[in-house]
Amino acid sequence: MKKNWMALLMGIVMATLLLSACSNEGSSNEADADGGSGEAATEQVLKIGNDQEPAGLDPHKVPAHSSIRIYEKIYDSLLTFDEDMKVQPELAEKWEQPDETTYVFTLREGVKFHNGREMTAEDVKYSFERIMDEETASIAKSYFDKVESIEVVSPTEIKFTLSEPYAPFLSYVASTNAAIVAKEVVEENGDLNQAAVGTGPFKLDEWLPDNHVKLSKNEDYYKDGQPKLDGITYLTMKDESARLAAIRTGEVHVTTLSSQSIPLAEKSDGVEIKSYQSTEYSYVGFNVNKEPFNDVKVRQAISLAVDRKEVADVVWKGDAVLSGPIPESMGQWAIDVSQEELYQQNIEKAKELLAEAGYEDGFETVISTASTYTDMVDTAQLLQQQLEAIGIKAEIKQLEWGQYIDTWTNGDHDMLVGRNSSGSDPDRSIGFFFSTDGSANVWGFSDEKIDQLAEEGRTTIDPEKRVEIYNEAQKRVIEQTPNLFLVSPEKFFIVRDSVDNYSPTANEPENFNDVVIME
């Protein structure tokens, strides 16, 4: 009863405020006054509770998620992805491929940088040259190793010549890290950490480290009528209880929480949970140079001993699906792994395989993981229990993030629990992680057949043939089990009811271009 009185009182106060606000703005807005809901709010600034401080804002250099979620609003790339992970036009209106190694992009006309200058083919050339320049130390450099020359044909046409057919090329062009930047801005500032001038829907206003990043609307954005918001403010709130309190009271409109806190948030009024199937998957990496993991039978035995369903249920509260090296959300590229033999838990068979490898009594080992992420620690603990059934006694080693990355890089581990993002092209999931010379093959894994399939996948342009090649490659990777692929989790956003037109998807989890904040 008391609550109702409070609500009524608040309602009256709000209505009075609205009325006075409207009378100041003139009579045309009077309709707002009697609404209360269903009308756009006066302040169209979306506040987001960010769980990590961005680690820099240079799109060519910083791979951290806390940074990407911000700079992807500031910059555009030539291409982008649709929900099926197929490339679509963005700054390039269309593209042609006259032969297997040549790509010609036609740029959209009249696209302006935030400093008012029109974007031309020269900027595209400069951006790619910056990425490919060793001095930049760009994380995207290896994406474009096959690019031999870039030629400006006309102010709106640009031609890329590759040294050999390279199928992932277009997906890499669509990557956020291949953002088109303005030359004069880089030259003036030395780098792009303090100054950010792109063509994207939002402009950088202010970055106060450890507190907030303010973006404001780009009035000249090339998509008419977008964005609808006047701005976005990312508030760094590293503390989970602070984010929970802030979303409950409406101090922020959107935030993320760990799966433990989501039920708490769900109970509050005015809060919605929105989810999407992520392109991430959890895995266990084996050090295949080390006994006993150099024996494929041991790795297969572990795969058979593990109950992936339980991982999904316990670690992710059921909000995760089985995953192979390419998760389900990669659409056309992913295979259905639920029928794979190694995904059916079978303790007897696992023991047999272990015995064949000479470990009938099991062995002792260490599972390393990152203490920063509770899901990784939970996964490690669950695996520790599950592996006991086949006599494997595992000790868990929790590492601080910097130390974890070091361990990962140096292959300084037995088993390592982690979470990967599959990116946007299947070459990442197969070639980058598992071919003998793949940059992220830290496992010491080498398999001729996978090398061959990875190479074919890279050089075959025909999409249908590529799908076949990657189907075969996935089966081979699962059979060889250099990593144990577990599950692909759903991701959640906690969103206030007042946020309209927002629906996260795997290709664009944070697209706020159509979002409107309601009263």
Added chain:
Amino acid sequence: MFAYILRRLLMLIPVLFGISVFIFLIMKMIPGDVVSTILGTEATDEARSQLEKQFGLNLPIYQQYLQWMGGVLTGDFGVSLRTGKPILGDIISRFGLTLELTLLSAFISWIIAIPLGIVAALKRNTSTDFGVRIISLLGVSVPNFALATLLLLVLSLAFSYYPPAGYVSLFEEPMKNLQMMVLPAFVLGTAMAGAVMRMTRSSILEVLRQDFIRTIRAKGASERIVIFNHALKNAMIPILTIIGMQIGTLLGGTVIIEQIFSLPGLGQMVLTAINQRDYPVVQGAVLFIATVFVLINLFVDVLYSYLDPRITYK
């Protein structure tokens, strides 16, 4: 006196030198480096060595130290490896926040602790005294992160209140700034108050037993004059010691509270920098905090002789 202060200031030099070497080596020794935390699982050997070269991490360690120290001595603390911002400016602007938070907390703790401490001493072994002592014990023993989380939880659920997010400085919007600061200052202040309260109580009790108090009472001074003009001033020395140490600790130690309330203070800066292995930022900030800490201790020492003329420094 001035000779003393000068001597103490000169002693800062070897102290800071020691700290600089120590922090430099510690940062190099902790596993994980800035390059791998930047690149994460996207690291290629090429990108690694390029970044190492850019940051000067390929040089021998003594050269790295000399280069950094050379900069520091000429007032150039370098730039952050992550944000590219000059470090010294950042330290100073963040120090402003932490200083404000520290002074506010100290102020809150004094207005709670000193009157209560006096009351407890005057009403020794009564229920008032016990009440005060329980409160002060609570203040000392409830961890401030627990109190902070509890406050946020209760305020958000019961009153739907959350302090305004998005920091503004005291000079930009004083009211909004104070609204942001009052909760964290309260949390830190109550924790400080516990210790100060206990110290005030026991120190007043001790002074009250001394001869000169009896003399003052004997010549007929009112109890108010006895307490405020004579006892309190003499009792202040141990209280000041504790306050000085607390302020010094707070300047570098508000990090958890800064994190919970998302305040961009000096503590957060160091913590973020440690996690990101942003070496020059950690080194610069630690040197700065150490300097301030030593200066506060010096200031407190000088205050002693003002409060108690028997204390002199030669």
